[in-house]
Amino acid sequence: MKFLLFLASLLLVVDSVMVVVNGKPDPSSKANQNPNATSWEKCVKYCSEEVTCLLAYDNEGKCEWFQHENITKVKQTTVLEEEKVAFKVNNFSTSSCPSGLNPPTFDNQDAHGVLLIPGEYDNPNRVNYTIKYTAGTWEFSYFEQNACPTDFFVLLQRENIQWCMSTEITPDRPFTSFSYDAAVTTCDNQNGSVLTGATNAAEMEKIKTMQSNLLSWGAVPQESFALRLDGKRTTACQATPRTASCMTDEVRKGVHED
Numbered sequence: 001m002k003f004l005l006f007l008a009s010l011l012l013v014v015d016s017v018m019v020v021v022n023g024k025p026d027p028s029s030k031a032n033q034n035p036n037a038t039s040w041e042k043c044v045k046y047c048s049e050e051v052t053c054l055l056a057y058d059n060e061g062k063c064e065w066f067q068h069e070n071i072t073k074v075k076q077t078t079v080l081e082e083e084k085v086a087f088k089v090n091n092f093s094t095s096s097c098p099s100g101l102n103p104p105t106f107d108n109q110d111a112h113g114v115l116l117i118p119g120e121y122d123n124p125n126r127v128n129y130t131i132k133y134t135a136g137t138w139e140f141s142y143f144e145q146n147a148c149p150t151d152f153f154v155l156l157q158r159e160n161i162q163w164c165m166s167t168e169i170t171p172d173r174p175f176t177s178f179s180y181d182a183a184v185t186t187c188d189n190q191n192g193s194v195l196t197g198a199t200n201a202a203e204m205e206k207i208k209t210m211q212s213n214l215l216s217w218g219a220v221p222q223e224s225f226a227l228r229l230d231g232k233r234t235t236a237c238q239a240t241p242r243t244a245s246c247m248t249d250e251v252r253k254g255v256h257e258d
């Protein structure tokens with residue numbers, strides 16, 4: 001029994017921003033409280049950092065925040081009413097500030113957001129939401145699915161791209177028949193995935209956890225297996241691979257192992 005690691009679908013990560021406007025959650029909404037956020041600024045910051053939060057509300061100085069199951073509507077209020085909400089939405093533009101009436105739905109354009117909510121086995125729930133504005137009310141609609149196809153994948157964040165990584169298991173023996181080229185071809189046959197390694201120590205830990213899950217789930221026999229990970233040294237370390245600084249996890253792009 002042998003494995004190889006491969007990558008599947010990739011997604012661009014969208015930065016989010018908080019947009020503060022006058023508004024009030026519908027009375028049917030279920031608020032979470034954060035008594036630690038003692039100012040509105042802290043409340044907005046808390047929501048921006050809390051992965052499950054999509055709206056913060058200044059309820060007479062108390063910090064309230066909302067998860068996607070618990071809110072569908074926000075009523076627009078006036079400046080005089082002094083009620084404030086902060087919507088978490090995708091960063092609109094790389095170059096210019098948006099303008100128009102009734103932000104975050106500038107001039108009746110739907111606003112969008114994405115939450116990645118940690119799940120089991122490093123396969124988070126991805127909640128995509130749309131905010132529509134109609135006659136003084138913003139309404140949320142939600143679409144929820146796992147970020148990766150199954151729990152046999154883990155999600156890796158590499159710069160601004162997310163990768164779903166999994167292990168391909170084949171019963172080939174002897175292990176020597178399991179060449180690098182065969183591994184590349186096997187990955188390519190899985191919806192154009194690519195053979196990969198670990199780009200840092202945290203990814204190595206995820207790979208190790210995934211292998212022990214596969215063992216405990218009985219997906220591979222206990223007696224023996226081989227594992228192929230792809231990898232190469234960073235450009236800077238290719239010339240001086242044996243220096244101390246090039247022998248750490250931080251500077252290797254994953255190790256080549258059979």
Ligand SMILES: *[C@@H]1O[C@H](CO)[C@@H](O)[C@H](O)[C@H]1NC(C)=O
Nearest residue numbers: 030031032033067068069070
């Ligand atoms: C929000 O919804 C989640 C999931 O349904 C639930 O666990 C949580 O208690 C709710 N929060 C409030 C404040 O009701």
Ligand SMILES: *[C@@H]1O[C@H](CO)[C@@H](O)[C@H](O)[C@H]1NC(C)=O
Nearest residue numbers: 032033034035036037046050
């Ligand atoms: C508030 O602070 C306490 C103590 O630091 C902490 O245990 C608690 O989790 C915090 N609550 C929130 C909602 O951040």
Ligand SMILES: *[C@@H]1O[C@H](CO)[C@@H](O)[C@H](O)[C@H]1NC(C)=O
Nearest residue numbers: 015016017091092093094095
């Ligand atoms: C929005 O995206 C642009 C381009 O990626 C970036 O320069 C800017 O800092 C982002 N804004 C925020 C608040 O993240």
Ligand SMILES: *[C@@H]1O[C@H](CO)[C@@H](O)[C@H](O)[C@H]1NC(C)=O
Nearest residue numbers: 011012014090113114128143
């Ligand atoms: C969810 O949002 C992400 C980021 O904007 C996007 O790439 C993806 O296609 C969306 N998924 C669905 C099902 O709308």
Ligand SMILES: *[C@@H]1O[C@H](CO)[C@@H](O)[C@H](O)[C@H]1NC(C)=O
Nearest residue numbers: 008009149189190191192193
């Ligand atoms: C390839 O992608 C299709 C469509 O997204 C999916 O139905 C199928 O299960 C994928 N195959 C593999 C091997 O991941």
